[in-house]
Amino acid sequence: MAPLLRTRQVSVRFGGLRALDDVALELGDGEILGLIGPNGAGKTTLLNVLSGFQRPSTGEVELDGRRITGWDPPRRARAGISRTFQDVRLFADMTVQENCEVAVIGCGGRRTTARERARQALATLDLHRSADVLAKDLPYGVQRRVGLARALCARPRVLLLDEPAAGLNDDESAAMAETVRRIHAELGCGVVVIEHDVRMILGLCHRVHVLDHGVTLRVGTPDEIRTDPEVVSAYLGEEAIA
Amino acid sequence: MTRRIAPGLLCTLLVLAVSGLALLGPETTQRTTTQMLVMGVISLGTYVFVGNSGVLSFGHVVFVAVGAYGTALMTMEPALKRALLPDLPGPLTDLHLGLAAALPVAGLLALVVSVVCSPLVLRLDGMAAGIASLALLISVGVVIGNWDQVTRGSQGIVGIPADLSIGSALPWLVAAIVVALAYQLSSSGFRLRASREDAVAAASLGIRVRRERSIALVISAFVCGVGGGMYAHFLGALTPGDVSLRLTLLTLLMLIVGGIRSLSGAVIGTIFISVLAEVLRRIEAGGDLGPVTLAPHPGVQQVILALTLLLTLLLRPGGITRGRELGWKLLRTGT
Numbered sequence: 001m002a003p004l005l006r007t008r009q010v011s012v013r014f015g016g017l018r019a020l021d022d023v024a025l026e027l028g029d030g031e032i033l034g035l036i037g038p039n040g041a042g043k044t045t046l047l048n049v050l051s052g053f054q055r056p057s058t059g060e061v062e063l064d065g066r067r068i069t070g071w072d073p074p075r076r077a078r079a080g081i082s083r084t085f086q087d088v089r090l091f092a093d094m095t096v097q098e099n100c101e102v103a104v105i106g107c108g109g110r111r112t113t114a115r116e117r118a119r120q121a122l123a124t125l126d127l128h129r130s131a132d133v134l135a136k137d138l139p140y141g142v143q144r145r146v147g148l149a150r151a152l153c154a155r156p157r158v159l160l161l162d163e164p165a166a167g168l169n170d171d172e173s174a175a176m177a178e179t180v181r182r183i184h185a186e187l188g189c190g191v192v193v194i195e196h197d198v199r200m201i202l203g204l205c206h207r208v209h210v211l212d213h214g215v216t217l218r219v220g221t222p223d224e225i226r227t228d229p230e231v232v233s234a235y236l237g238e239e240a241i242a
Numbered sequence: 243m244t245r246r247i248a249p250g251l252l253c254t255l256l257v258l259a260v261s262g263l264a265l266l267g268p269e270t271t272q273r274t275t276t277q278m279l280v281m282g283v284i285s286l287g288t289y290v291f292v293g294n295s296g297v298l299s300f301g302h303v304v305f306v307a308v309g310a311y312g313t314a315l316m317t318m319e320p321a322l323k324r325a326l327l328p329d330l331p332g333p334l335t336d337l338h339l340g341l342a343a344a345l346p347v348a349g350l351l352a353l354v355v356s357v358v359c360s361p362l363v364l365r366l367d368g369m370a371a372g373i374a375s376l377a378l379l380i381s382v383g384v385v386i387g388n389w390d391q392v393t394r395g396s397q398g399i400v401g402i403p404a405d406l407s408i409g410s411a412l413p414w415l416v417a418a419i420v421v422a423l424a425y426q427l428s429s430s431g432f433r434l435r436a437s438r439e440d441a442v443a444a445a446s447l448g449i450r451v452r453r454e455r456s457i458a459l460v461i462s463a464f465v466c467g468v469g470g471g472m473y474a475h476f477l478g479a480l481t482p483g484d485v486s487l488r489l490t491l492l493t494l495l496m497l498i499v500g501g502i503r504s505l506s507g508a509v510i511g512t513i514f515i516s517v518l519a520e521v522l523r524r525i526e527a528g529g530d531l532g533p534v535t536l537a538p539h540p541g542v543q544q545v546i547l548a549l550t551l552l553l554t555l556l557l558r559p560g561g562i563t564r565g566r567e568l569g570w571k572l573l574r575t576g577t
Contacts (some may be wrong), residue, residue, distance in 0.1 A: 051446060077448035085446075091439035093503070093565060102436040105429050107448035154447060 002065030004029045004190045005050065005081070005158050010059035012045055012214075019045045020056070021214045025192075029156065032191045034205035035223075036198065038235050041211040043194045044086065047160050050192065051083045052076040052217055062157070078107045082156030086163045088147045090135035096122065096146050097131040103153035114153075116193050121149040124186065125179060145179070152183055159183070161193040165200060173197055179205050202226055210235065248569030250423035251508040254416055256568075257282065260444050260513055261408050271520075273406055278516035279411035280472045282509060284489075285496045286418040287465030288506040290425055292497065296438030301363065301375030304382045305352035305463040305486035309470025311386065311393055312351040314402045314480055316344040322401045329391035336452050337343065341405065345357045345414065345471045352467025353460055360456045367441075379490060387482040396482060404478025411472055418465050430457050438503075495547060499554045501561025506568040515547070523544050 005027040012020040014183065020042045022188060035043050044168060047050050048054035049061060052124070054071040061069045063079060082103070091099050100118035105111065107213055123126045123146050151159060163172040164180060177200045184191050186205060195201045202222040210217040210231050218224075218231050257279070264275035288302040315323070315330070316339045323335045338348070359378060366374050386393050393399065425431045434454040437444035441451050474480055492515075500511015528538030554561060 053442070053446075056498055073445040073449045074450045077446060083446050085443065089440045089443035094362050094436065098432075098436075102433070102444070102449070103447045105432055106444065108429075111429065138347065150447070230446065 002062065003027060004031075004064065005192075006062045007046070007049065007056075008050055008060045008062065010046070010056045010061065012042070012054060013057045018214050020049070022059075023211070023214070023216055025050075025209055025216075027190045028206075029190060029194055030184075031207065032180075032193065032216050034087035034201040034204045034208040035192055035194045035211065036196075036201055036208060036235065037211035037217070040213070041121065042214040043211055044162055045161050046211065047083065047192065047194060050158075051081060051160055061186075077154065078139075080152045080154075080157035080159070081160065082154040083160035084147045084151050084162055084164060086166060088143050090138075090143055090146055090150070093134060095134055096127060096138070096149075099135055099146055100150050100153045103150050107154065116153070117153050118149075121153045124152065124182070125149045133201050141168055144168065144176070148163075148176075148179065148183070152187070155187065157189050158218055159187070159189050159191045161191065163194050163196065165195060165197050176200075180204060245569070246427055247423060249504070249506050249567035250419050252568035253419050253506055256417055256455070256509060256513065257412070257419075261412055265408060274516065274520045276406055276408050276411050276476060276549045278512060279408065279415045280406070280469060280476050281492070281496060281516060282415045282512045283411075283418045283469035283472060285464055285493055285500075285512045286415075286505070287462050287467075287469050287504070288493050289462075289497060289505065290422050290465060291455075291462035293502050293504065293508065294426060294431055294434045294438060294458050295455050296503075297367065297455065298372040299363075299375040300372060300487070300494075302462065302466050302493065303361070303485055303487075303490045304379055305356060305466035306470035306489065307382060307386060307471060308352045308355050308393050309345075309348035309467030309504030310474040310480055310485055311399070311470075312467070313341070313344045313348040314399050314474045315392070316347060317341060317475070318399075318402055326399065326401065327391065333336045336346060341410065341471070341475055344375040345468045348471035349464040349467040352463045352470065354468070356459050356463030360459050364452050364459065379487065383482055383486055384563040393480075393482070397448070398479060398481030400479040402474050402478050402480065404475060406472055411476075414468060414472060418468070419505070419509070421461065421465055422508070425458065425461050426505060430454055434458055438469075495551050497561075499550060499561055501563030501565055503560065503565030504563050504567050505562040507561050507565065510563060510568075514562065515550075518550065519543060519547060 003026045007023055007025045010020055010023045024047060037043055048062065049056050052071055068076060091102060097118050101114040104114035104117055107163050122131055125148060127145060127149055130142065138146065148164060165176045169177060178191065181204060196200055204220060207219065208222055208225045209219045212234050217234060218228055222236055261275060264271050284306055292299050316337055320336050320338055323330055361375050363371060388398050431451045437449055437451040437454060444451060477484060493503060496511040496515045497508055499515055501507025522543035525536060526535045526539050526542050
């Protein structure tokens with residue numbers, strides 16, 4: 001059986017720079033896959049390739065064994081690929097409720113469905129009290145959760161999370177990991193998550209894909225990654241082992 | 243539902259109140275008010291696209307121009323057309339419609355032009371889109387200025403029935419409010435407003451931004467075309483200068499001062515600038531103003547209007563309404 005989402009030999013070149021080189025990523029149905037690597041390793045570029053914002057220079061992207069390399073982001077969203085952004089990108093002048101409704105109406109869903117799903121998503125993420133607040137008036141940590149709620153409203157089959165805990169403190173970070181776990185349990189979707197917080201990623205993911213300078217360094221279970229000498233020297237450092 | 247249509251109701255009431263007051267006034271006031279109602283339709287038409295998409299357009303007066311000349315050719319006396327425009331195709335010369343019948347046709351003509359233009363303009367974003375729309379406006383201006391068989395070029399068309407009054411303009415403005423409100427409450431309008439806030443995030447949620455923009459553009463062009471037809475019947479004569487950059491700037495002035503991101507802003511801006519322009523016009527002309535006698539101040543209108551725009555952009559960039567709708571407080575606390 002084909003994996004849920006896969007890239008085959010994906011390379012991305014920006015002029016002379018190789019942002020990604022021959023990367024093969026596989027995401028199983030219902031799997032949480034961590035994507036880690038030092039700054040500039042190509043993690044966000046790979047997420048952009050998966051969500052359709054970056055056309056690979058060579059290689060293919062497949063969803064359920066079907067080639068989707070040439071599909072633009074809206075088409076991929078309609079096929080069930082949903083993403084969040086490192087810089088959140090909420091609709092600033094819309095309420096939290098409306099932000100979530102966009103995820104349903106954006107794909108051609110009905111207004112009533114949108115209202116209902118937004119309400120559920122906000123309840124799941126404990127945001128229902130902020131439903132009528134404008135997104136721009138929210139504190140940063142809450143904005144991140146709204147970003148997640150919005151992606152959740154789309155009821156995706158694949159959820160791509162770009163540093164969901166960036167800029168959050170330790171407590172918020174742990175809560176975010178718990179939230180991702182809960183969403184995953186509820187939707188049963190495949191999740192790809194980029195994160196710098198290694199402790200969080202190793203605790204959260206079924207498998208981890210390590211990138212370094214645009215190439216795949218290692219793919220394995222959190223236990224394998226934690227003890228891999230090459231990964232440790234390239235990226236994790238001493239603190240991760242401790 | 244009542245709460246969602248509240249801005250439309252309140253804007254309509256506002257327009258009715260201002261028009262009612264004007265009917266009590268002298269004929270010059272009534273004429274200025276009629277012009278205000280025409281500008282209201284043009285501003286609302288422009289707002290449907292610019293306000294909801296966040297893409298600035300200098301080109302919407304193209305649709306006004308198409309509507310204006312189109313209406314003129316449909317409603318003028320055939321005998322007059324034969325004399326002024328001998329090279330006009332026969333069926334068009336013989337066509338003689340009333341204003342009410344001609345305006346929807348004028349809207350459709352503008353709509354067709356927008357369908358032709360949209361692939362050119364909608365590929366662009368931000369500054370580039372603004373400049374491209376300006377280029378379009380200038381090109382169409384040149385065509386109007388030289389197409390002697392149809393527009394009589396720079397000589398212009400005269401003898402258009404100048405029969406627009408407050409009473410005959412008002413229903414069209416109310417209709418424009420209804421259309422603008424219906425679009426902004428529709429799913430397409432909702433998607434377009436999301437893309438205005440963040441086009442990248444919108445695309446990631448399934449929104450085909452260019453498609454939503456073309457829907458808004460087509461509706462917007464229709465309303466502007468109707469506004470153009472009304473403008474022709476307000477003026478009674480048309481020259482290329484009537485539908486040029488000057489009108490574009492006046493429309494944008496109204497939208498920006500009122501608040502370009504809301505329907506209420508378009509309506510309030512139109513009323514505010516119309517009243518201000520009229521007061522300034524009287525000061526400019528000088529003479530006997532009730533208790534005081536004023537010397538003429540030529541140019542004061544232009545200067546003050548320009549300053550109004552400048553001060554709005556500096557001190558209250560969201561305009562008078564700051565992108566909110568009338569009745570917004572009700573929307574908030576009503577639940």
